[in-house]
Amino acid sequence: MSADVNTDLLEETKTSLELAQVWKVVVLNDPVNLMNYVVMVFRKIFGYGEQKAIKHMKEVHELGKSVLWSGEREEAESYVYQLQKWRLQAVLEKDD
Amino acid sequence: MIDFQLQIDSRILQAILPQLEKTFALACKRGGFSYSCPNPMDDDFVEAWELGLKQDFSQDRKALAKLFRNPKFKHGYIEVADEEVEEVLRCLTELRLTLREHSLGELSDKDLEKGDVENGLDNSSIRIAYFAYLVMAEIQEVLISKIS
Numbered sequence: 001m002s003a004d005v006n007t008d009l010l011e012e013t014k015t016s017l018e019l020a021q022v023w024k025v026v027v028l029n030d031p032v033n034l035m036n037y038v039v040m041v042f043r044k045i046f047g048y049g050e051q052k053a054i055k056h057m058k059e060v061h062e063l064g065k066s067v068l069w070s071g072e073r074e075e076a077e078s079y080v081y082q083l084q085k086w087r088l089q090a091v092l093e094k095d096d
Numbered sequence: 097m098i099d100f101q102l103q104i105d106s107r108i109l110q111a112i113l114p115q116l117e118k119t120f121a122l123a124c125k126r127g128g129f130s131y132s133c134p135n136p137m138d139d140d141f142v143e144a145w146e147l148g149l150k151q152d153f154s155q156d157r158k159a160l161a162k163l164f165r166n167p168k169f170k171h172g173y174i175e176v177a178d179e180e181v182e183e184v185l186r187c188l189t190e191l192r193l194t195l196r197e198h199s200l201g202e203l204s205d206k207d208l209e210k211g212d213v214e215n216g217l218d219n220s221s222i223r224i225a226y227f228a229y230l231v232m233a234e235i236q237e238v239l240i241s242k243i244s
Contacts (some may be wrong), residue, residue: 029203032192035242037185047164077134081145084131085152089187092134 018036019036022095027088028074035091041086042068045079098181098242104231109172112228115199116164116191118131123194124157125185153190159183160191174235181243187236188232195232197226 006009035057042053046069059066068090069079076092083090102109131183133145165238185226200208204223207213217223 031209032196033189034236034240037189037236040240044220056204080134081148084149086224087193088188089131 003079021073022070023073024067024093024095025079025083025090026065026067026093027056027060027083027090028088029064033088035061038088041083045086046080061070067093097175097177097240099173100215100238100242102174102231102234104156104172104234106172109170109231111224112231113170115195115224115228116232117227119159119191119194119199120157120164122198123190139157153187155185156187156190160187165217174238176239185236185239188236192229192232195225195229200229 038054038060039050042048042056042094043050046053048056056066056068068083069076073092080090080092105128132140135141135145139181159176159185162180163169163174163176166173168175196208200222202219203213206214213226217226
């Protein structure tokens with residue numbers, strides 16, 4: 001087996017493992033965004049009810065971050081993209 | 097169509113219009129790439145991610161430019177088409193973030209969040225930037241209340 005094939009195989013395995021892991025969508029606090037703006041965005045993107053969206057907004061505000069969703073990588077990436085589109089600081093983290 | 101009149105002194109509005117224009121130009125120039133792609137090692141992925149956001153941000157800016165260019169805006173009258181409310185809300189956030197970064201750096205995050213900034217407003221350029229920041233927040237507040 002050539003070195004190239006080994007590298008490809010390793011890369012594929014790594015990608016498969018990453019995709020199979022659970023990923024967290026995390027929103028970080030910023031001093032600019034209005035609380036009702038953040039609540040509206042959470043409701044719009046995740047379909048949360050008002051109380052759940054407020055709970056997450058308060059977590060972001062008081063603790064500096066909140067885990068909004070966890071699951072498969074591809075869907076998590078899509079959520080991060082949408083949050084960034086709304087100018088929120090959102091990142092993806094591995095669920096340990 | 098969503099329309100309403102801003103409840104602010106017209107002198108304040110006239111004073112902040114150049115600041116809004118300047119901040120809008122700055123946001124367009126910056127491109128808005130302070131958002132991290134979740135897969136930074138994959139160049140193709142990063143490129144697609146940034147291009148997507150760039151196009152989305154550009155759409156948002158077009159909607160806000162329409163509002164700012166409306167002759168009624170300088171008199172405090174806000175007119176936003178129903179289908180452009182989200183774009184306007186997002187772009188106002190971008191402008192507030194830009195203002196925070198470039199013109200309100202002397203104010204602490206804590207004071208800015210609390211609105212407790214009286215001591216930091218001795219400098220007139222900071223004062224105007226802060227009023228612009230508040231006026232954009234006011235527009236967002238009303239738009240959100242109208243669509244909720």
